[in-house]
Amino acid sequence: MSGGELKMTETWLVLGGSSAIARSFARAAAGDGADLLLAGRDRDDLDLSAADLRIRTQRRVEVVDFDALDFDSHAGTIRRAKEFAGDGTLNIFLAFGFMPLQEEINASRDLARRVVDINYTAVVSLLQEAAPIFEAQKRGAVVVVGSVAGDRGRPKNYVYGSAKAAVAAFMQGYRGRMFRAGVTVTTVKPGIIDTAMTWGLPGVKGGASPDIVAKDSLAAAKKGREVIYTPWPWRYIMAIVKAIPERVFKRLDF
Amino acid sequence: MRWKQLDLAGWGRVAPVPMPTARPERQAELDGALRAPGALIARGAGRSYGDCAVLTGGSAVLNERLDRIVSFNAATGEVVTEAGVTFADLAAVFLPRGFMAPASPGTAFATIGGAIAADVHGKNHDRHGSFGDHVRWFDLLTADGQTRRVSPFSDPELFAATIGGMGLTGIIRRACFTLLPAASQYVRVHERRVRDLEGFLAAFAEVRRTATFSVGWIDAMGRGFDFARGIMETAEFAENLGTPKPRRPRPVPFTLPTFALNPLTVRLFNEFYYGRVPRSGRERERPFVEFLYPLDSLLDWYRIYGKPGFYQFQCVLPDAEAPKGLQRLLEEITAAQGASFLAVLKTLGGPGRGHLSFPISGYTLALDFPRRSGTEDLLARLERITLDHGGRIYLAKDQTLSRAGFRAMYPRASDFEAVLARVDPQGRFASDQSRRLGILPQDLRA
Numbered sequence: 001m002s003g004g005e006l007k008m009t010e011t012w013l014v015l016g017g018s019s020a021i022a023r024s025f026a027r028a029a030a031g032d033g034a035d036l037l038l039a040g041r042d043r044d045d046l047d048l049s050a051a052d053l054r055i056r057t058q059r060r061v062e063v064v065d066f067d068a069l070d071f072d073s074h075a076g077t078i079r080r081a082k083e084f085a086g087d088g089t090l091n092i093f094l095a096f097g098f099m100p101l102q103e104e105i106n107a108s109r110d111l112a113r114r115v116v117d118i119n120y121t122a123v124v125s126l127l128q129e130a131a132p133i134f135e136a137q138k139r140g141a142v143v144v145v146g147s148v149a150g151d152r153g154r155p156k157n158y159v160y161g162s163a164k165a166a167v168a169a170f171m172q173g174y175r176g177r178m179f180r181a182g183v184t185v186t187t188v189k190p191g192i193i194d195t196a197m198t199w200g201l202p203g204v205k206g207g208a209s210p211d212i213v214a215k216d217s218l219a220a221a222k223k224g225r226e227v228i229y230t231p232w233p234w235r236y237i238m239a240i241v242k243a244i245p246e247r248v249f250k251r252l253d254f
Numbered sequence: 255m256r257w258k259q260l261d262l263a264g265w266g267r268v269a270p271v272p273m274p275t276a277r278p279e280r281q282a283e284l285d286g287a288l289r290a291p292g293a294l295i296a297r298g299a300g301r302s303y304g305d306c307a308v309l310t311g312g313s314a315v316l317n318e319r320l321d322r323i324v325s326f327n328a329a330t331g332e333v334v335t336e337a338g339v340t341f342a343d344l345a346a347v348f349l350p351r352g353f354m355a356p357a358s359p360g361t362a363f364a365t366i367g368g369a370i371a372a373d374v375h376g377k378n379h380d381r382h383g384s385f386g387d388h389v390r391w392f393d394l395l396t397a398d399g400q401t402r403r404v405s406p407f408s409d410p411e412l413f414a415a416t417i418g419g420m421g422l423t424g425i426i427r428r429a430c431f432t433l434l435p436a437a438s439q440y441v442r443v444h445e446r447r448v449r450d451l452e453g454f455l456a457a458f459a460e461v462r463r464t465a466t467f468s469v470g471w472i473d474a475m476g477r478g479f480d481f482a483r484g485i486m487e488t489a490e491f492a493e494n495l496g497t498p499k500p501r502r503p504r505p506v507p508f509t510l511p512t513f514a515l516n517p518l519t520v521r522l523f524n525e526f527y528y529g530r531v532p533r534s535g536r537e538r539e540r541p542f543v544e545f546l547y548p549l550d551s552l553l554d555w556y557r558i559y560g561k562p563g564f565y566q567f568q569c570v571l572p573d574a575e576a577p578k579g580l581q582r583l584l585e586e587i588t589a590a591q592g593a594s595f596l597a598v599l600k601t602l603g604g605p606g607r608g609h610l611s612f613p614i615s616g617y618t619l620a621l622d623f624p625r626r627s628g629t630e631d632l633l634a635r636l637e638r639i640t641l642d643h644g645g646r647i648y649l650a651k652d653q654t655l656s657r658a659g660f661r662a663m664y665p666r667a668s669d670f671e672a673v674l675a676r677v678d679p680q681g682r683f684a685s686d687q688s689r690r691l692g693i694l695p696q697d698l699r700a
Binding site: 018019020023042044045048049051052055056195196199200201 | 256257258259277278279280281282283319322323324325326336347
């Protein structure tokens with residue numbers, strides 16, 4: 001608090017707070033001085049993370065039950081987050097996701113729908129709910145963890161990829177709407193990250209640390225960046241992948 | 255829970271073992287670990303040197319993502335953490351608040367789960383004991399799928415089997431232990447040259463009563479006039495109340511070819527290490543973490559030993575036998591000229607609480623041997639000498655100990671196996687080490 005200027009407390013609502021990327025992000029944000037509201041389904045797990053963050057950073061950290069598929073509850077979750085932020089600035093880090101194997105999805109119509117509902121419909125529902133709050137707040141940041149899988153549909157992951165592509169398109173429009181209110185909207189596109197989602201997947205050797213995604217996401221939010229790839233080489237990898245003509249791409253096996 | 259095929263090895267990188275490996279990120283996922291086909295073993299940071307955290311034909315469960323500090327009481331220093339919390343976490347969070355881990359192994363990358371399983375000790379063992387001495391309770395996932403909160407009061411036998419039990423009683427989920435006051439994030443380190451073994455024994459007889467932290471470094475290549483020469487380091491907390499700048503660790507970028515490490519290069523290194531301390535000794539202020547974990551600034555340092563890997567030997571000899579026993583061990587070691595860097599000599603204050611705890615009151619000697627032809631024979635000779643002098647070998651370092659040697663060194667092994675017969679009668683938890691040493695639930699022995 002230099003020069004007597006009162007600094008606004010930053011508060012992050014972390015949706016999908018048990019995921020490895022969300023946990024890394026929460027540590028990075030709390031370490032940077034933000035308060036946190038962790039939202040997710042595994043209450044016991046979130047309680048552990050909240051205790052850990054309080055001890056490590058001495059910030060205010062609370063937990064709220066949240067299920068992406070319980071659409072009726074979304075309004076309550078957003079309201080709760082705004083209350084928690086109080087006079088501070090509410091920000092959202094949306095990190096939940098669901099990625100079963102494509103073969104499993106191909107065998108189940110319900111599963112295909114769940115993948116779309118969690119990865120896309122729930123994102124729309126939550127952010128639409130939050131929009132008026134951000135427009136009234138006139139500041140803040142919305143960061144959504146998308147995926148490079150949304151940049152190009154592949155036979156091995158196209159239902160998940162299409163949901164992430166839809167999120168990217170939604171975010172483009174949402175970004176324009178929020179821009180008028182002074183709120184920044186960032187789409188984070190991680191490459192292959194070393195998390196439970198990719199652990200032991202056939203063909204996946206390792207992956208980048210979720211800490212890199214967290215650090216890049218926080219930096220991007222602070223700068224109000226629109227779209228980032230993380231770790232950064234994925235921007236160039238995906239530029240090449242996107243440049244392959246569809247006629248050729250459909251024959252490729254990856 | 256998904257299982258990923260990984261090649262796992264101890265820090266010495268001798269003979270990696272392909273294992274299906276789970277890495278739960280939430281406590282709820284950990285329950286699924288017992289669905290592993292066949293036997294399994296929990297694994298922390300992989301910083302033990304030998305084969306205690308690998309299992310040929312079995313599965314591994316990593317604790318590294320279960321890394322949360324669950325509670326902390328600043329009045330008592332009591333802390334509860336998940337098993338994957340590391341000593342680096344403890345130092346970063348609690349040193350600035352005036353608390354330190356009660357016992358620290360040589361690397362801050364080690365986890366609390368591993369620290370309990372190996373009942374690790376540090377440079378303050380005389381004064382503060384080993385890690386297990388400060389554990390109040392832990393939650394243990396046992397072979398029957400139950401999670402038990404184990405304390406010295408609730409189940410003294412299972413407690414004693416798990417402290418220093420090398421992961422064979424189950425998977426530690428979280429633990430409650432007590433941190434000790436740390437007056438500063440800096441220590442004043444006093445270094446002086448010691449000419450020979452007699453000099454070391456005299457120095458230790460003095461400092462183990464007076465110093466908070468003490469460690470000796472012996473030139474393991476020194477022959478003739480240089481035999482058993484070295485540096486004695488002692489440390490006390492400094493007055494300095496500042497916060498040191500964190501170190502930027504550097505990796506060893508690639509596995510060195512084996513010829514890089516030969517008697518000549520190692521002798522040069524040891525000569526330099528000895529010579530850098532002036533004849534008159536010196537005292538300097540150093541960040542506490544750099545004193546505790548000197549090698550942590552060099553990531554992946556096992557690569558220095560090349561593709562074949564290396565063994566670490568560590569034994570403890572009881573006080574009365576130490577002068578003769580250390581003399582014989584060092585004669586054997588220096589005669590081999592096996593390109594060993596410095597040997598570490600420390601004193602231990604007394605026995606640990608575990609059935610298989612390593613510490614006893616005496617002198618402990620630790621050093622690396624690059625794996626070359628003849629190294630296994632040398633280790634067998636060192637085991638013999640250790641045994642002749644009533645000592646024991648540290649299981650967290652071991653990859654070559656014989657069954658007979660183990661039984662003679664660890665007289666409470668049968669107590670340990672009686673506990674296994676109760677909590678793990680089928681032998682779900684095992685490691686290549688436990689199989690080599692013939693550690694089995696008592697029923698399966700019959």
